[in-house]
Amino acid sequence: MNEQKIPRESYSYWRKAAEERGLPYDKLANESLQVDVTIVGAGITGIIAAYLLSREGKKVALVESGKVINGTTGYTTAKISTQHGLMYDDLIKHHGEEKASLYYQANDEAMNFLKSLTEELGISCEFTTQPSYVYAQTDKGSDQINKEAEAYKKLNIPGELTTETELPFEVKNALKLNNQAQFHPVKFLLPLLGEIKANGGLIFEHTRVTKVSGDSPVEVLTEDGGEITSEKVIVSTHFPINDFKGLYFSRLDIERSYILAAKTDSEIPEGMYLSADQPKRSIRYTTDSNGGRMILFGGDSHKSGQGGDTTEHYENLRDFAVQHFSAKEFPYRWSAQDLTTLDQVPYIGPVTAHEKNTLVATGYAKWGMTNGTAAALLLTDYVLGRENRFKELFAPSRFNANPSVKNFIKENADVAKEFVKGKLDKHDRKLEELENGEGGVITLDGKRAGAYRNANGEVTVVDTTCTHMGCELGWNTAEKSWDCPCHGSRFSACGDVIEGPAVKPLKKIYD
Incomplete structure (x- = not known):
């Protein structure tokens, strides 16, 4: 056991910026409002969509159950990349080259949008261009990387195989993708909230939505007697709160993963890294509040609610950080919950095929900075009635036989097992x-x-x-x-x- 202490309490480094700004928003209670668009959930998708729609002249109400940017967006690794682990080989197998290419294009456009908006608004959010790597230390991982490299060639993704990285240990091979990015997500989104307000938008915190009903108009009810009526509603709450309508609870895999921020006197590598091997290890650096550098170590994911003693996951990351990077101080730790759809592609669009005015966005599979931005761009086009070539790819009503059927059975069998296990579980503790x-x-x-x-x-x-x-x-x-x-x-x-x-x-x- 290493002597280095892990913080006793979970605290996201990103969230520190929001708390230092101290920008509280009103709570909606016992009041009725009418707007053009209601957006439920103030993470990256909801905030960008609210910004874009308010810029187009739409009266927007952005509603958050807790504090803004305090969901998964505030607890991410904040990598901005089209390299989503080893994904494209699987996408080609299950969706074909055309849809796999569309998935890449949607995320590439999202990445470029984030960069352009940062420059356009002069946002100071530590946005830096970085190479991204998936690396392997085992033969199995190396073979997977070789297959992924072939998928890149088919899709014209400009990656390259290499054995050279800045990591302090040898790798068998790595797949490198240049011109990716990283940033401080909270510092990026906070100025957009100001833009929304300046454009006449309404922002509410500590306003939990309990019901979304109707289709023309759509009515949103809150737990404290608030009511918002609008022609369109976007539900960007990570897990759709109106999940019974589309049976989303049966079509999403939910995992929790962990992040440990570390300081070290050792050289900190440039670039963003993700292991092909298990257990997954994510590595990137960020700048701390004093202008120095920290390394963010992520991974050790497990099904939510099924992780055993969750402190062990932080300890595993600490051991990795000490072993390979001589980490000596851990100022922050936090965790996040991520959703993956049955076929790995997010659900973005109408909640059901028959309810066109309630839109959802979920299932970003741990890549919310680009998938979440792609969702905001697509949902904006839905609201404004514009065409978008990604609508069919992300349509929530789709159901692909391969691999959706297998994963549907697997996920719901696991739910049934956990349901029965919980009811039979006996505890003698007093x-x-x-x-x-x-x-x-x-x-x-x-x-x-x-x-x-x-x-x-x-x-x-x-x-x-x-x-x-x-x-x-x-x-x-x-x-x-x-x-x-x-x-x-x-x-x-x-x-x-x-x-x-x-x-x-x-x-x-x-x-």
Whole structure:
């Protein structure tokens, strides 16, 4: 065990910039509004879409359940790249060369849009052009990279095979893609919020949407009595809150992954890196608040709610950082939840084939900076009635027989297993056994319950049944949250919704 200490609390370096700005927005409660477009979810997709639509003269209301940019966008690795791991070989196999090429083009356009907008608005967000690498240290990984390189040739993606990287260890080979980028996502998005306001847009925080209904117009209801009516609604909440309409809960794989920021006296490599081998390791640098450099190590993903003792994932990243980069200090750690569709291509467009005025965007498969931007560009065209050659590729109503059927069966079998497992799981732990700052599943009056004892010894006990579809929640030690192993809903230690698809808090037994 290494002696270097990992921070006790999860805290994203990106989010620090938002908190230093201190830009609170109003809460919508007991008020009715009418706008042209309602956008639910203030991450990269929602904010860029709101900016573009407000610029076109649309009256926009941007609604966020918590704080703006405090979802997955605020907890990303913030790589801007069309190199999405080893993806294009699979896309060709399952979708054909034409659609695989369209996927590349959509993300390439998104990457160029981010660069152009940064320059146009003079946004200071540490945007730097970098090469991107997928590297292998095993024969199996090397073979996969060779296949991916062949896919690049078929799609005219300008990659190159190499054995040379700036990593402090040897690789068998790597696939390099030049002219990719990285940035500070919060510093990029904060100025866009100002532009939205200047264009007459409305922004609401701490306003949880509980229902989206109707089609012309669409009505959005909030938990505190707010009501917004508009001709179009964009649901960019990561996991669609209106997921029953398109059965999205059955068509998305949900994983949690981890990031550890480290400082070292060793040389920090240029470029962005992702391993082809397991366990996945993501590497990039960023500039810290004092102008120095930190390395961000990411990986150790697992199905949400099924990660065991989640502190071990940070420890695994720490061990990797110390072993290969002589890391000696870890100022930040955070984690994120990511969704992947049945066929790896995001769902972007009408929530169902028959409801054209409610639009969704989800399933970015850990590449939200480009996929999320591509979604904003496409959704803007949907709202404005413009043609877009990517509509069919991303249409949420699609269902490709290969590999969708296999993955549909696999994902829903896993959900069923976790549902039954949670109902049968017995816990003999007692409330009095919890120490300060500790949470877990306990038995209370002969029934399963979830308890958390805070640093002052005060106890909250909640019903551990997820309010989305009734699965039993597990305790996330590292993040101090209740996580659903079925569909990824997360709740605070006190039962408040952190992220959906659940929209209702847990029932409190007592606090």
